[in-house]
Each structure stands twice: as structure tokens, then as C-alpha cells.
Amino acid sequence: MTAKHATPMLDELEKGPWPSFVTDVKRMAQKKEMCQDWLGLMEMSFRDKEGHWKHGGIVGVLGYGGGVIGRYCDRPDMFPKVAHFHTVRVNQPASKFYNTEVLRKLCDLWEARGSGLTNMHGSTGDIVLLGTTTDQLEPLFYELTHEMEMDLGGSGSNMRTPEACLGKSRCEWSCIDTQDIIYDITQEYQDALHRPMFPYKFKFKSSGCPCDCVAAIARSDCSIIGTWRDDVRIDQAAVRAYVGGEFVPHAGAQDAKREAFDIKAEVIDLCPTKCMEWDGKSLKIWDEDCTRCMHCIRVMPRALRPGLDTGATILVGAKAPILEGAQLSSVVIPFLKMEPPYTEFKGFVEKMWDLWMEEGKNRERLGEMIQRIGLREFLKACELTPDPRMVNTPRYNPYIFYDPAGVPGGWEHDGKAFRERHQA
Amino acid sequence: MSEEAKERVIEWVKQQKKTKHYFNDLCKALPEIKMMQAKKIINELINEGKLKYWSSGSTTMYMLPSEGDVAKEEKGMN
Secondary structure (H helix, E strand, C coil): CCCCCCCHHHHHCCCCCCCCHHHHHHHHHCCCHHHHHHHHHHHHHHHHCCCCEEECECCCCCCCCCCEECEEECCCCCCHHHCECCEEEECCCHHHCCCHHHHHHHHHHHHHHCCCEEEECCCCCCEEEECCCHHHHHHHHHHHHHCCCCCECCCCCCECCCEECCHHHCCCCCCCCHHHHHHHHHHHCHHHHHCCCCCCCECEEEECCCCCCCCHHHHCCEEEEEEECCCCEECHHHHHHHHCCCCCHHHHHHHCCCCCCCHHHHCHHHCCCCCEEECCCCEEECHHHCCCCCHHHHHCCCCEECCCCEEEEEEECCECCCCCCCECCEEEEEEECCCCCCHHHHHHHHHHHHHHHHHCCCCCCHHHHHHHHCHHHHHHHCCCCCCHHHCCCCCCCCCCCCCHHHCCCCCCCCHHHHHHHCCC | CCHHHHHHHHHHHHHCCCCCECHHHHHHHCCCCCHHHHHHHHHHHHHCCCCEEEECCCCEEEECCCCCCHHHHHCCCC
16 A cells, blocks of 8 residues: 655654654554554644644443543544544453463454554553544454453543562562452452542552562552561572672673672662671671662572562552652551452552542542641551551651640640740 | 432532533532442443543543533544
8 A cells, every 4th residue: 555645754763773663553554544544644743743632532332431542633634544543451461461362363353443553561551452433442342352351451530450560470589479469459349440430540550579570669559569577588608609700690680790799899888778798708687677679689689589478568659740740659558468368458448449539639649649638647547557667767757746636635735724824 | 229319410410510520529419428339329320321421541520421422522523
């Protein structure tokens, strides 16, 4: 198929050393006229420095309040094939495990029912199918659910598609079964995933260890991050082997070489809490001061391993910087065993959601609400006990705000009586 | 589910000047009901076709079916 629209500016994007999305779309444009018009519309946007997409609408599939995002072009007269170009989010399998057969089926389905363009993956891990028309939505949904046993993901004011790292499937450091946790949350909260009820989006992400490979601490309203509460396991002979250059540090990453390395400079001095000591023969870790940063374990994976009494730290409130800057999650449950059926965790989630639904303002993320009402109110509503581990630098902060209800006798100040005693 | 509560929601929506409403706003019609319970009532209204969703992709709002028309939306009139 010859090009329907000249695209001199987009063509420039194919000239660099990197793979180009323009090349991908042109390839698909050989088969789909929709992609021809997409290229024409993008070229016009580049030329005029103006966007021509309108997002939002009432389109969706029956019974669902999310998973489909209406997209429309504001120049359907010039680009009729992208007059509507809706996005569909497909819930990815836990940790994004699928085989090529599934991917081929999905691509065939999308070429038949949509533009053929995909985005692997969205920020919640969804498989994002880009561009279809309203009449194709119900047939697509039927085939997706009945023939491929896949479901739509979350969008709008829903619980969004939960996401996990590879967890125990591929990683020896994983302290929790992230895949099972995320699958369980997905099944348990189907209603919240498909039918919006929150003031805004709500994201769960789970990482198996504090390396946090899905960046749960930065990107999720509720982060479930694997940790341990006993001691780091140390193989002293392996530590000496690293120091002597028998093992390659960092497991060979970052061009690390098999040579003697300076354990003091590479490990001991980089420990954020200075909880390690090396006397030339053995490594000592004061585990009570360890903050589970994982640095030493990453440098010497054959010598150090996470402990055996494993569970998760639960943190809440991360968000991107749309309002008042980006926020990382804060610890609210320092340690939870996180074993099926996750009853204690779900009890916490439901109390948290009750509070957010009642107190949250429209388009206010959970973290913003906690900032507004205070962590104390949040903890009280979720029936959690304050803990120094919830405070960034507890030993440096002299200010403690007591709750009047928690102090015997309170501290109500009688100004009139004070003035009578201090009349001058 | 209380038919009376559903009617109150629809009446509240009809009285508003705006056509699209947040979930929190709909709950103003049901001040004595907890939000989780209100969600069930509003879901029923959706299932019965008395309310419909409007979504920007990041936020979801609710509207009367008479206010939202796919054909008009696709012609860029909404």
C-alpha cells in the first residue's frame, strides 16, 4: 500500500540509531488504513505543534466501568479512519508470563478487531491495545474473555490492574509469593477493578524484596514489598572468596571482573546505616540496624542472602507528580507474614478504602488525602498502632504530636483560670 | 436494594446543572448511607440503564443516559 499521507517530519524519527515507533506503525500501515490516517494525523500534530486527540467518553463494554478509554480525533474530516480510536487495557498475567502462542492469538485478534498497534506494557503492566472503533468493542471483549480467557484491566476511578515482579518464579531473593498475592487481589477485588467507586485511581504493586523491581514504592497507592525480620544469612567462606577475587562481584553485572575487590569501599562504607564490619577474616552485621537496602546482598549474592523469617512491609501513598509533586509510599505495617488467604492484609485494605471513600476529595489520591488529614488520623481509622519505623528519621525529630484522647487527663487549657492565677 | 434510595439519586442528578457527576457527588443524595453501600445502589442504577459511566481514562463520572449519546460523541458533539 502506498503512503496515503506524506510524513517528512515523522520520517526523521526513523533515522536515529534506535528502534522507531514510526517504522512499526508504517509496517502496520501496509495492512491497516487506520494506521495510514494515524501517521497523517501525527504528522499534522508535529507540524502545527498541536494535539488532535480528544480523550474520554461513554464507550465501554456491558457491565464494566473501566478497561476501555474513549479516544477521538478532532479532524475526522481529514482522517476518517481514526475518527474513533479507542484504547483497550487487557489485564496481563501475573508477572507478565505468557507464551508466544498467546501473544500471536492476541495480535491476530487485535489486527482483526483494531489497529494492530499495541503497547507492551502500560504503567500498571496492562497489555494496551491502541485504536479501535466502538462497534468492535463488544466482539473484541467476547473473544478476549471466551476464547483467550483474558480480562480487561482497570481504568478511571477503579482499582487498577495489580502488578507484581517475577517473584519466586525467577528470583532467589523474593521473600513473598508476589504472583499469588497479585492474583489473589485481582480475584478478590474484581468489583473494584471493573466498577469504579473511588475518588480516583488506586494501584497495588508487589515486589518480592526491597530491590523493588516493579518500583512499588514509587508508583502504587499500596505497596507490598517483601522483607525479612531475622538476620541476613552469611556464608563467611564465600565472603572471603569475593575479597580474594575468586567470585565476580555483582554477579558479573556492570562489567564487574573476577579480581580482588575492596570490601570496605564497595560494601562496608556504602551501607546506609553503617551496620557492617569486616575484620579481614569475617563479616559482622548488626541486623537490628539494617534497613534492608539490599546493597551488600546485590554485591555479594553468593555470600549474603535474605533471612528465612520472611513477609512483607506494607506502604501506602505513592503517586506521580500531577498535584503537589511526586510522593513515595510510607510504611504503615512494618511486617506482615503475607500468607494465603491474606486475611489480615485484606482487613487493612478494606478499612483504608472505607476511609478514603468517605474522606477523599474528588481526584484526590490516597497519599494526598493522608497528607491532608495526617498520618495519625489515617492510622487511627485503619486501627494501626504508630511505630517509629513509620517515621523517616525518628531519632532526629524531636517533635511528637500526641493525640489528646491518648493522654490521661488530656491537656485542655483553661485560659480564664490561668489569668486568675497570673493577673499581672 | 431500596428503590427509594435509587430514586433519590436520579432526582438529585436531574436537579443539577452539570451533566457529569463524580461518585462522591452522587453520594450527597444518600447522606445517611456508607459509601460502600452507596456503590451497590449506584451499580444497580448502571445495570438498569438509569445511569451511565463517562470516563476520561483517569477518572470516572456518572451521567443520565439522556445526556450521553455515543453517536453524538463520535461526531464530536458531546
